[in-house]
Amino acid sequence: MSEATQGNVPIQSENDIIAARRAVRDLAARLSFGITDVTRIVTASSELARNIFLYAGAGVMWWSISDRNGAVGLELTFEDHGPGIPDVELAMKPGYGTSRGLGFGLPGTKRLMDEMEVRTEVGKGTTVTVRKWLRK
Amino acid sequence: MSNKGRLNGKAVVNGIEGLGMQAFLAAIVESSDDAIYGKSLEGVILSWNHGAEKMYGYTASEALGRPVGMLVPAGSPDEVPQILERVKRGERVDHFETVRVRKSGEPFDVSINVSPIRDGSAKIVGASTVARDITEPKRLREALTQRAKEILEVSTPVLQVWEGMVVAPFIGTLDTQRAQQFMERLLDRIVETNSSVALLDVTGVPAIDTRTAQHLIETITSVRLLGAQAVLTGVRPAIAQTLAHLGINLADVVTRSSLAAGLRVALDALNLKISSQDGAA
Amino acid sequence: MTNQIISVVRVRDTLMVTLPADPDDVTVATLQEEVLRAMERYRPRGLVLDISGVETLDSFFVRTVTETSHMVGLMGGRTVIAGMRPSVAITATQLGLTLHGTLTALTVDRALDLLNHPRPRRRLS
Numbered sequence: 120m121s122e123a124t125q126g127n128v129p130i131q132s133e134n135d136i137i138a139a140r141r142a143v144r145d146l147a148a149r150l151s152f153g154i155t156d157v158t159r160i161v162t163a164s165s166e167l168a169r170n171i172f173l174y175a176g177a178g179v180m181w182w183s184i185s186d187r188n189g190a191v192g193l194e195l196t197f198e199d200h201g202p203g204i205p206d207v208e209l210a211m212k213p214g215y216g217t218s219r220g221l222g223f224g225l226p227g228t229k230r231l232m233d234e235m236e237v238r239t240e241v242g243k244g245t246t247v248t249v250r251k252w253l254r255k
Numbered sequence: 256m257s258n259k260g261r262l263n264g265k266a267v268v269n270g271i272e273g274l275g276m277q278a279f280l281a282a283i284v285e286s287s288d289d290a291i292y293g294k295s296l297e298g299v300i301l302s303w304n305h306g307a308e309k310m311y312g313y314t315a316s317e318a319l320g321r322p323v324g325m326l327v328p329a330g331s332p333d334e335v336p337q338i339l340e341r342v343k344r345g346e347r348v349d350h351f352e353t354v355r356v357r358k359s360g361e362p363f364d365v366s367i368n369v370s371p372i373r374d375g376s377a378k379i380v381g382a383s384t385v386a387r388d389i390t391e392p393k394r395l396r397e398a399l400t401q402r403a404k405e406i407l408e409v410s411t412p413v414l415q416v417w418e419g420m421v422v423a424p425f426i427g428t429l430d431t432q433r434a435q436q437f438m439e440r441l442l443d444r445i446v447e448t449n450s451s452v453a454l455l456d457v458t459g460v461p462a463i464d465t466r467t468a469q470h471l472i473e474t475i476t477s478v479r480l481l482g483a484q485a486v487l488t489g490v491r492p493a494i495a496q497t498l499a500h501l502g503i504n505l506a507d508v509v510t511r512s513s514l515a516a517g518l519r520v521a522l523d524a525l526n527l528k529i530s531s532q533d534g535a536a
Numbered sequence: 537m538t539n540q541i542i543s544v545v546r547v548r549d550t551l552m553v554t555l556p557a558d559p560d561d562v563t564v565a566t567l568q569e570e571v572l573r574a575m576e577r578y579r580p581r582g583l584v585l586d587i588s589g590v591e592t593l594d595s596f597f598v599r600t601v602t603e604t605s606h607m608v609g610l611m612g613g614r615t616v617i618a619g620m621r622p623s624v625a626i627t628a629t630q631l632g633l634t635l636h637g638t639l640t641a642l643t644v645d646r647a648l649d650l651l652n653h654p655r656p657r658r659r660l661s
Contacts, residue, residue, distance in 0.1 A: 124332065133560070133561045133562065134560065136560070136561065137558065137560040137561075140558065140592060141558070144558075144591075144592075153439075154623045155435070155439055155622070155623040155626050155627065157623070158591065158592065158621075158623040158624055158626075158627045159626075159627050159630070161591075161592050162592055162593065162594050162627050162628075162631060165592060165594040165596075166594055166595060166631075169594065169595075169596060186334075188349075188350060188351070188352075189350070189351065189352030189353075189366075213632070224595050224631070226632070227595075227630070227631035227632040227633075228631070230630045230631065230632070231627065231630055231631060254432065435626075438626055439622060439623070439626065442622030442625060442626065443622050445622075445642070446622060446642065449642060449643065450642075451642070451646075473626075473629050473630065476629045476634065477622075477625040477626050477628075477629045478625075479640065480620050480625040480628060480629060480634075480635060480640055481620055481622065481625050481640065481642060482617075482618065482619075482620065482640040482641040482642040482643075482646060482647075483642060
């Protein structure tokens with residue numbers, strides 16, 4: 120019986136951030152990512168899940184195990200119906216910090232993952248998709 | 256010489272050595288070492304070449320009429336439905352690496368190409384699969400990767416030269432993958448040897464581009480986060496200039512132009528001193 | 537539910553705080569309270585934050601730790617972060633978190649040395 124290749128984790132409270140982290144850690148370990156890559160993926164999902172909680176209040180993390188021309192990867196999508204990001208370009212600028220509590224940590228998160236796509240509309244919500252591929 | 260006809264603007268040889276066109280194409284399929292088989296859109300095997308017989312172990316009479324799912328090992332995710340869906344939409348599946356199973360029960364690695372079969376009115380009526388056994392190429396590829404990894408480890412060693420100090424001489428350029436592996440190894444080694452100082456020697460680095468510079472800075476920052484001190488040694492004027500041009504702030508980074516000078520700094524930090532045996536310092 | 541306990545131990549005039557493997561937000565927030573309370577009570581010279589068990593370090597964690605370290609500084613103490621795992625150090629660096637100004641040490645032992653050393657540590661220059 121094969122294991123699930125997709126699923127989701129609702130993000131509605133602070134506890135859910137850690138639930139998302141744990142789910143991601145299990146998945147990354149299941150796919151045999153190296154320890155540092157596991158840490159990267161978990162950290163990235165922690166940042167993005169936290170964004171949902173902080174800025175939208177509620178949302179969901181979708182996950183799926185992807186296959187692209189034989190390479191296996193983990194795809195995570197963080198979706199919310201919050202206020203949206205008014206200036207995506209600014210948010211993606213490196214140095215638009217996280218440590219100072221400003222910004223959404225997007226440039227740093229992008230650095231940790233292989234791919235990132237941001238779709239957002241002010242007043243409607245935001246969807247951030249990130250992917251990391253297993254290096255052969 | 257054979258007659259030449261024209262079809263869609265291409266010259267078509269009208270048979271060869273007495274074989275008609277249909278027989279000629281069939282002979283091509285039969286003579287191939289690759290497994291070539293056709294299936295219906297429901298996944299029922301409708302044709303099975305000699306290569307498929309050899310690869311999977313089923314004779315044509317055993318395979319025809321059977322579902323193609325029988326070739327998928329039990330317990331493996333069954334991608335066949337997804338593949339058929341794509342074919343129905345007119346898409347091809349190229350170089351898809353997966354696992355199939357022989358009649359004997361032995362699973363093996365394959366690369367498959369699946370394309371839609373269209374009838375005279377271009378309607379999709381089936382799917383054609385060409386499968387290649389990649390057990391050997393895959394083994395070679397993995398051996399190559401392993402060898403590359405070994406070379407990597409040899410060419411970016413992390414050496415403990417004294418208690419509390421490691422030296423990592425770089426040779427050549429640092430691409431992203433090399434850099435990641437190197438960083439992990441360096442940090443693990445620092446923890447292993449309980450070192451307080453790490454000398455990163457770039458004497459052997461001919462050119463430094465943005466990416467390498469970024470990796471170097473990341474490495475130094477990571478070493479600091481760990482709780483050790485990093486010293487960049489062997490920084491030649493050309494490299495220093497490049498780093499300055501790239502706007503990389505080396506103010507926080509301790510650098511020295513030679514490994515020897517870096518060693519002096521490290522010994523100082525470890526509160527050690529080298530003195531000659533005849534008493535002179 | 538995994539262990540979310542923060543251990544706070546006083547060792548002479550140093551405070552040793554050990555964090556659990558995957559601290560949730562509430563636990564991280566508690567860290568600050570616990571430290572402040574212990575600072576007031578014992579007035580230690582220094583704080584050692586043992587993160588050798590921590591597997592994930594996100595911006596919230598770093599922000600809290602940095603704030604706590606600043607508070608400790610304001611109260612006359614020094615903070616050392618000890619035992620960061622290599623995978624965590626690399627990830628933190630790539631995320632852009634630098635823990636600027638806070639001292640780090642490979643092990644708790646080294647951290648204690650750092651805090652108790654009578655001479656200031658020789659800075660490389």
